[in-house]
Amino acid sequence: MKPLVQFGTMQMLVERLLDGFVSAKEMLESGNTGIGTGAGVDGELIMLDGVAYQVDVQGHVNRVADDFPIAFGDVHQADFKPFKHFENITLEDLSKEILKEVGTKNYFFAVKMTGEFAAVETRAAAKSEKPYPGLGAIAKTQRIFDRNDVKGTMVGYFTPHVYEGVGVAGFHQHFLSDELDFGGHVLGATLKSVDVELQLLSGLTINLPMDNEDYKNADLTDLSTLNDVIHAAESAD
Numbered sequence: 001m002k003p004l005v006q007f008g009t010m011q012m013l014v015e016r017l018l019d020g021f022v023s024a025k026e027m028l029e030s031g032n033t034g035i036g037t038g039a040g041v042d043g044e045l046i047m048l049d050g051v052a053y054q055v056d057v058q059g060h061v062n063r064v065a066d067d068f069p070i071a072f073g074d075v076h077q078a079d080f081k082p083f084k085h086f087e088n089i090t091l092e093d094l095s096k097e098i099l100k101e102v103g104t105k106n107y108f109f110a111v112k113m114t115g116e117f118a119a120v121e122t123r124a125a126a127k128s129e130k131p132y133p134g135l136g137a138i139a140k141t142q143r144i145f146d147r148n149d150v151k152g153t154m155v156g157y158f159t160p161h162v163y164e165g166v167g168v169a170g171f172h173q174h175f176l177s178d179e180l181d182f183g184g185h186v187l188g189a190t191l192k193s194v195d196v197e198l199q200l201l202s203g204l205t206i207n208l209p210m211d212n213e214d215y216k217n218a219d220l221t222d223l224s225t226l227n228d229v230i231h232a233a234e235s236a237d
């Protein structure tokens with residue numbers, strides 16, 4: 001069993017460490033499926049079958065160049081197992097069914113849903129330039145997108161709660177439409193007719209920006225408000 005491979009931490013985004021330190025090509029060397037965000041929180045990334053797409057703040061879907069710089073990302077090599085076909089269920093209820101199937105909140109696992117979605121709500125962040133604002137300020141410039149009756153793929157990860165701050169605890173999913181005209185960080189969804197696949201992951205491997213002076217010199221010892229900021233910016237509930 002393979003681990004989830006992560007580049008950067010959520011704490012880095014909260015602490016305004018938004019430089020890109022890994023390219024899309026380098027990230028895809030660790031797997032063919034994933035999610036993430038660009039340097040300066042430049043949109044929402046989704047990697048499917050070894051191809052990386054960005055949903056930018058305008059809501060446009062762009063295939064990203066090999067050298068596209070990434071500030072945070074999760075990637076793994078897909079080896080999904082079919083779970084179940086679901087019809088007319090909210091993402092919230094489906095998440096409960098998935099956790100029942102996995103049987104624990106203490107594993108990392110990947111989720112992939114393909115099919116027809118009755119409604120999907122997403123957001124995409126706007127790229128910031130240095131000096132970078134915090135995640136709270138970035139959240140205010142993001143845009144929200146809605147789409148009804150859309151075919152596409154939702155992919156993402158479940159992270160055990162003890163890793164909040166390292167990643168986003170709980171489910172963190174991104175969406176891409178089959179037509180490549182809609183997507184982003186998933187805030188909510190209702191599924192019409194969707195096949196759900198799951199893949200357990202053995203743990204977490206983290207790659208840090210070892211050549212970045214800002215990261216090296218940052219004081220990252222105060223964790224007192226970290227979880228609140230992440231929860232406010234990332235949570236779907």
Ligand SMILES: [Zn+2]
Pocket residue numbers: 035044172173174185186
């Ligand atoms: Zn996201």
